[in-house]
Amino acid sequence: MKRVQDFNVVGYNWLNKDNYIITLSSDSDIENIDPGNFAEIKVPNSPDVFLRRPISVLDVDHGENTIKFYIKAMGKGTRQLGNLDVDSKVNIVYPLGNSFSIIHRKKVLIVGGGSGIAPFIMLASKLIDVSTEVTFLIGARSKGDVFLTDEFNKFGKVLVTTEDGSMGEKGLVTQHSIFAGNMDFDHIYTCGPDPMMKAVAQIAHEKNIPCEASLENMMACGIGACLCCVTPTVRGNECVCTEGPVFNSKDLKW
Amino acid sequence: MKRVQDFNVVGYNWLNKDNYIITLSSDSDIENIDPGNFAEIKVPNSPDVFLRRPISVLDVDHGENTIKFYIKAMGKGTRQLGNLDVDSKVNIVYPLGNSFSIIHRKKVLIVGGGSGIAPFIMLASKLIDVSTEVTFLIGARSKGDVFLTDEFNKFGKVLVTTEDGSMGEKGLVTQHSIFAGNMDFDHIYTCGPDPMMKAVAQIAHEKNIPCEASLENMMACGIGACLCCVTPTVRGNECVCTEGPVFNSKDLKW
């Protein structure tokens, strides 16, 4: 069930000057959260931020009643969220949106970049639960922009591409040598910048592999009430916050 | 010279749950400030507060480069100003307005209440410098609302009235027995709620004692640019932020 809940800031883990993980805790139980679900976070003490900000759930601990978000400071809201006092209150509406499908497959590929990697830990852990072998492919501009790979390593092989070649293979994710091989994946999951997801979906279609993409989008409500967050699909304009954020890439007309 | 300057929060001294003294420090020199001058303070991190807030200077230390304000939490802005992190930045425009006249007199009375008492420390200390004997008369609802008397005691006799009689004489300031006597004051200074100042001014006029009143008012700019803060005077509408806040009570048509 969706809920409005107050959390307290436990602390930050800064990955570099623009990327951080924020941990929040609650006195009451945390709702069930599926991989790909997001939250609408109210940014406190920010004169310029009027609307909530949609952020995917990175991880949740139902024993400790804590929830984590991985955030890339893009603008006013995400910057201010990285600047709160420990113990200060943060109000969130969650869990929102649909989730990645978790079904047993032999081998799946998870492709991401930027803040799009946030849902991958929960996704991989659920896939492992249903005995699916997971391979990650992470794209970034440079070595310094590759995050969370230690976490991903716990669940499967991690491949990296960087545009400057400072880590992994040089180039864009879709130029990775893995796509040149026979691609024995049954399913592809992708989340990241639009052009990256489009290119991944294109390859998936060519190779006839089902592909799910999690879209980003400007949202006002996050709960299907305002119809601001649409994306064109084969069924017409659909709300990313309720029909998505995860779409079968074949349904998208982007 | 008027100036826009960043200060850092040194700390708070909470007098009770709604009243506090905030101390700010600066890396650069602080301008000369006269008793009655005020500052326009930018309230940081407050989504609801758009304009600056006018606050009288309580005290300034040119050696340490610190400035103090006594603030009564009335609403959003004054509450948020009481809730800043130590070392966080506060931007102020100062010194603004005119000041109380400092001239040698035998004996003067300083009457105030509420946040109106803020300028009295600087005022009394300057009066003492010109060998003027100072008596304070402070009015409050109750004992718990009487502040800064220890400070005032350093400069002169402190009389108190409380509406519930819990401290000093019972009643309003203007009902204090001192007004029944022969009132050998050469000059009266007053700052506080409008009705109080009007009543004090009334007595002063009756007794033919010159009286200066420092007005409060809603201000947008604080520097005479917007003409929002007028008060009617014998000379027409005048800006409280530049022609005041201190007025000869005879000039006021309130």
Place this chain on the structure above:
Amino acid sequence: MVNLNVNIAGLNLKNPVTTASGTFGFGEEFEDFIDLNRLGGIFVKGLTLKNREGNDYPRMAETPSGMLNAVGLQNKGIDYFLNTIYPKIKKWDTEIFPNINGSVVEDYIAVAEKLNDVEGIHGLELNISCPNVKEGGMAFGVSCPSAMAVTRAVREVYDKIIIVKLSPNVTDITEIAKGVESAGADAVSLVNTLLGMAIDAHTRKPVLSTITGGLSGPAIKPVALRMVWQVYNAVKIPIVGIGGIMNATDAIEFMLAGSSAIQVGTANFIDPQISIKIIDGIKEYCSNNGIANVADLTGALIT
């Protein structure tokens, strides 16, 4: 005990707090967050005769203390509403007001006719002020003759309560309000969004696909409040006040200015429970101020 009941042209609302069209979906979206039965009413998402896909993305821009939207009346049409949605939401013990829209007068008439015999729906909101559609929409609401014409046309086919929703994008809103009053409106609701625009200085492009869109949220409150006050002094029919209401104090201000009821819009996005908090806040204000009937607040501004 505070009596929260208010009366809109003969229809009793259990309290003055309703939700604004386009900001509350069909109510269901808020079922997890609040008890919908507590609301005075729900003005559902704008409906048209036929299915509409709405405008292209991006449809939204954040602005200082507000937002612009350019949804463009995306909806599946009145028949889908009546056959699929209304049966699911009619169970709630609150007034459901369809918000109807059209490109030509005939569209309004057709939608109103379909609504006339629906049991349980006691009134509709006639939207002549949507700034986000190319044809019709706001155009009806910014000229007095066309506002009157569409009101008169719907009046002829619709027997229950007609609340005409006025556009703030006009020189003199009292003129339009008086016009629709004389054309048969039972009440007016105001304001719809102000026509605005946002630009991304970095890309040098408009933020919205439609270039301009509708401004809502606290930024517009002072303008909305002024218009409610002006209209209250110009017409006799009740007013439903809208525009930037974020809390109970705002709601009370709209009532003092002349509103019989209010709509909560953009605030639902910031806090999905805000409508209920506003009801509770109004009640508390009334108890604290010795007001036995909330209806006594309407127009009670002391001037």
Place this chain on the structure above:
Amino acid sequence: MVNLNVNIAGLNLKNPVTTASGTFGFGEEFEDFIDLNRLGGIFVKGLTLKNREGNDYPRMAETPSGMLNAVGLQNKGIDYFLNTIYPKIKKWDTEIFPNINGSVVEDYIAVAEKLNDVEGIHGLELNISCPNVKEGGMAFGVSCPSAMAVTRAVREVYDKIIIVKLSPNVTDITEIAKGVESAGADAVSLVNTLLGMAIDAHTRKPVLSTITGGLSGPAIKPVALRMVWQVYNAVKIPIVGIGGIMNATDAIEFMLAGSSAIQVGTANFIDPQISIKIIDGIKEYCSNNGIANVADLTGALIT
């Protein structure tokens, strides 16, 4: 090197940043904070033929991301300006634009005549949009015939640049803009304040002595930007953009929408140095984006 010069109807401004009438006094008030010589221009406090005491206190209310004012054109009259104030401020190396107001057309004419021969003053702003005076003021600006009539009358007696300041409180601002263009305006400035209102729920009274007042600040930016864009597409004369400009990015947005220059208003109250920061910010934006002439930003919105 960025060329910041802009041209308003033949008059060169050293940069597009000017200050808005009523928010910058006569400039002197800001002398301690900034180098006034750096400004593109100063639109001084509204002037009338005779001394005016303005409205009663309270004249101001804070609103979400904005403020209402009801100053009501308090000023000592045009003669006092010319004899006492102008001699003190003419030393600054910036364009001084008097903002002129009247209750009847004859007042405007009389003030404009007095200004016509003043050396050093190359243009005036004709304010037909002040919402805070009972007679005249906004009334001229919300009807096309009266806006044209006052423009034409001033045109007959004033030989230099006339910038007509438009009201946003109209259904169609392009109609008024086209009207004053044809009546002889050299440029238009927009927008003046939106008519708004604030209520104190506690006292149940209006906050302003005048009940309604003029809304300014970032809250109105989306509306102002839209109007500049509309007017840019409707007239050929240059536009001076105004409304909620708080920083260089806002100023650039107004230029992209079609402004040749901009005015900084309410922002001066929040940061008395903001006008200079905006000049520096525009310069930086131009260098970063390879824009050699700031004037190329005017109307450069990509749609």
